[in-house]
Amino acid sequence: MLTKMMAISHMIGNTPLIKLEHEHINLFCKLEYNNLMGSVKVRPAFYILQEAIKRGEITQETTVIESSSGNFAIALATLCKQLGIKFIPVIDPNINPVYENLLRVFAHEVVKVTDRDETGGFLLTRIQTVNRLLNETKNSFWTNQYGNPDSARAHYFGLGAEIADSFETLDYAFIGVSSGGTITGISQRLKERYPNIKIIAVDTAGSVIFGQEPQKRYIPGIGSSMRPDILKGAIIDEVVHVSEEDTVEACYQLYAEHGIFAGGSSGTSYWAIKNYFKDQKHVVKPNVVFLCPDGGMPYVNTVYNQEWVQWLHQQKHSFVGN
Numbered sequence: 001m002l003t004k005m006m007a008i009s010h011m012i013g014n015t016p017l018i019k020l021e022h023e024h025i026n027l028f029c030k031l032e033y034n035n036l037m038g039s040v041k042v043r044p045a046f047y048i049l050q051e052a053i054k055r056g057e058i059t060q061e062t063t064v065i066e067s068s069s070g071n072f073a074i075a076l077a078t079l080c081k082q083l084g085i086k087f088i089p090v091i092d093p094n095i096n097p098v099y100e101n102l103l104r105v106f107a108h109e110v111v112k113v114t115d116r117d118e119t120g121g122f123l124l125t126r127i128q129t130v131n132r133l134l135n136e137t138k139n140s141f142w143t144n145q146y147g148n149p150d151s152a153r154a155h156y157f158g159l160g161a162e163i164a165d166s167f168e169t170l171d172y173a174f175i176g177v178s179s180g181g182t183i184t185g186i187s188q189r190l191k192e193r194y195p196n197i198k199i200i201a202v203d204t205a206g207s208v209i210f211g212q213e214p215q216k217r218y219i220p221g222i223g224s225s226m227r228p229d230i231l232k233g234a235i236i237d238e239v240v241h242v243s244e245e246d247t248v249e250a251c252y253q254l255y256a257e258h259g260i261f262a263g264g265s266s267g268t269s270y271w272a273i274k275n276y277f278k279d280q281k282h283v284v285k286p287n288v289v290f291l292c293p294d295g296g297m298p299y300v301n302t303v304y305n306q307e308w309v310q311w312l313h314q315q316k317h318s319f320v321g322n
């Protein structure tokens, strides 16, 4: 099984790091959508499976089960297909239809929850469903992106190391948070290499990760209905919340200003950076990095669709004045 993993490993990592024009800072962006299956999430998917295979926890008879609203499921489905093992993703209605169609083709079976949890999201319902499936399924393995330390290690050894190898000095990293694996692994690696770096966690308004009141959220990939366990290991200096409408606006700006056609959470980080540095003038421009965790194509019916954007606006403002 490890030989099969190695055969596809060259399509993961070593993503482009590009410099973007900015008045006050040296801004760099790591294009994680250049990974296999188009997102950063293939990195933890690969590492978690590889380590579990090494420990004998995954064999040819295993069924892998995971709660994911998109990118992680697509990555796992592809890797499990290569390994010739079964994969069951637990998804929710926020998944984009293209991903759902792909999973129905790639995965052994797709389980879709429809009930919102008490926070207004779907995550807690998805986790309950994962636990039920684990009990019902023989030889099942939960990759558990919210709590598996290998998710953070993947980023410590992979993405974090790639960034650390790219800069002599680095002053800020803005990292979008959902399961927390990316920020945990990257922050550990970058704080070792650059002790004075500021790690800024970027979250979406209405996500409960950093103690905000829950609200309905419509853009997948960033934010969460719970605080993931894995975040206990993250070294975070500041948290910035960005509204979903500002996320959409920033996606359009990334495209218009830099030709980057990226997914929702890329816009969330871009907005956070522009806002953070808008009034700051430095004698020496700081080096700032952020990620484009996925590309824009999966968002053509949402973020990049004007009707949907108007609908989002209505959802956000329908209670004003009542």
Ligand SMILES: Cc1ncc(COP(=O)(O)O)c(C=O)c1O
Pocket: 039, 041, 071, 072, 176, 177, 178, 179, 180, 181, 182, 183, 220, 221, 222, 263, 264, 265, 266, 293, 294
């Ligand atoms: C598009 C996108 N951005 C950001 C993230 C956040 O990464 P993490 O789950 O490691 O916090 C994810 C996670 O699924 C994602 O799909």
